Amino acid sequence: MKKYFVLLSCLAYFFTSSYSQRRENKHYSNDVVTNFYDSLAQKSSAYYANYALWNNLDTIPQYSEIPNPDLYKLFVPPTYYQEPIEEISNIDWSPSMYTRNRSAAIDSILCFKNDSCPSLPYDNLEKSKATNSWVNKILMNVYLKKPEIVLKNEADFKNLKFLDDNKIVKRPKKEDVISLLEPEAPVENLNEGELIVVRPNFWTHKGNGYAQFTQHYISDNWYKGGESTNALLSGLILEANYNDRQKIQFDNRMEIKLGFITAPSDTVHKYKTNADLFRITSKLGVQAHKNWYYTLGLDFKTQFFANYKTNTNDLISNILSPAQMDLTLGMDFKKSNKNYTLSLLTSPFAYTFIFIKDNDRIINTTTFNVKDGDRTANLFGSKFTGTLQWKMFPSVVWDSKLEYFTTYNNVIANWENTFNFVLNRYLSTKLFVHARFDDGVALSGNNHSYFQIQELLSFGLNYKW
Secondary structure (H helix, E strand, O other), X not given: OHHHHHHHHHHHHXXXXXXXXXXXXXXXXXXXXXXXXXXXXXXXXXXXXHHHHHHOOOOOOOOOOOOOHHHHHHOOOOEEOHHHHHHHXXXXXXXXXXXXXXXXXXXXXXXXXXXXXOOXXXXXXXXXXXXXXHHHXXXXXXXXXXXXXXXXXXXXXXXOOOOOXXXXXXXXXXXXXXXXXXXXXXXXXXXXXXOOOOOEOOEEEEEEEEEEEEEEOOOOOOOOOOOOEEEEEEEEEEEEEEEOOXXXXXXXXXXXXXXXXXXXXXXXXXXXXXXXXXXXXXXXXXXXXXXXXXXXXXXXXXXXXXEEOOOOOOEEEEOOEOEEEEEEEEEEEEEEOOOEEEEEEEEEEEEEEEEOOOOOOEOOHHHHOOOOOOOEEEEXXXXXXXXXXXXXXXXXXXXXXXXXXXXXXXXXXXXXXXXXXXXOOOEEEEEEEEEEEEOOOOOOOOOOOOEEEEEEEEEEEEEEO
């Protein structure tokens, strides 16, 4: 009887000890997992705080640990890595090493609770190796104790590729609304409760100025003969354009061009003009559909200086002689890009007014489509105007303007082309070619064609704003 009682007592003690040990191990395991998550949370918070300090240029931290990228395995979703298994499967491994390494990993996790973690060697190339081994011990403990939280496998990452360019969503460009707003007057002494109304500014202004010089010298005994000449070309272009980004566009452009050339063969005049233009162009457009606008256009042009026939005082042209004003009504197609700006204005209703101030002194007013003895001319018809500014290359810009006006009896066409070869911000070379056709001009003995052409090549200063 006593033997049975002793045997039952031993069995009861054995089961009680096993149950207590399992409860202790389970509690210990839960503590490990809890401490593991808490330590990662604390470390993550510290890293994000450090990132914020180092990314803020206005704040220079006195001391901050730079985040260690070798710890990335602890911050990504729990993943099965082959390296921790290979580490403990090494031929140098033994059960005692596993127990020792496991205890070290647990101590490393628990040390975050009281900030008593030993510092890792950050000053040499052994840092990554030591840190990686430390991380592998922690991961191995997770694999053994909580395998159900390991959702990923390292093999899933081997075939990953970067996104194609067409799959990357780029951030859309935002309109700089602040640049469109400016107060009408400086605000001073603003009292609380006062309301300020700021109106948007839809005007843009730009300009271009240049002064270019050419020189050609020939000695008196040059074997082919000829004469020395000097030429100066200057110009100014100012633009003020209005665009409310909805319906209305109002474009304004003023162009001034002056060119002088020495004339050694002219015994009466020392200098003559080879370019003389003053022109103002305005277009008011109301959007009809996308790039199409109902447009009312006004163009006025004349010159500044008198121009005489060689070796005589016979006046060919002068200021307001002629003066021409064009009024057009039609549809304008506009399109612009970073490299070009295009405008195609078709005007079925066009009116041209020509005025000759010095009609009694001009030797031939018919060259301006004004009858002899008359001071003015009125022409009705249709007109097409095309303008193009094309940045062909980073250093080559082509400005072109084509005008075709017809009264259905006569045609007046002008095609102006300027090629600007930009050397730098202040120096450039310009090639100007102006072709003209006018079959309303009476042909004479020295003039057998309705086609006219002018060309000018110059080099000098150029500034654009």
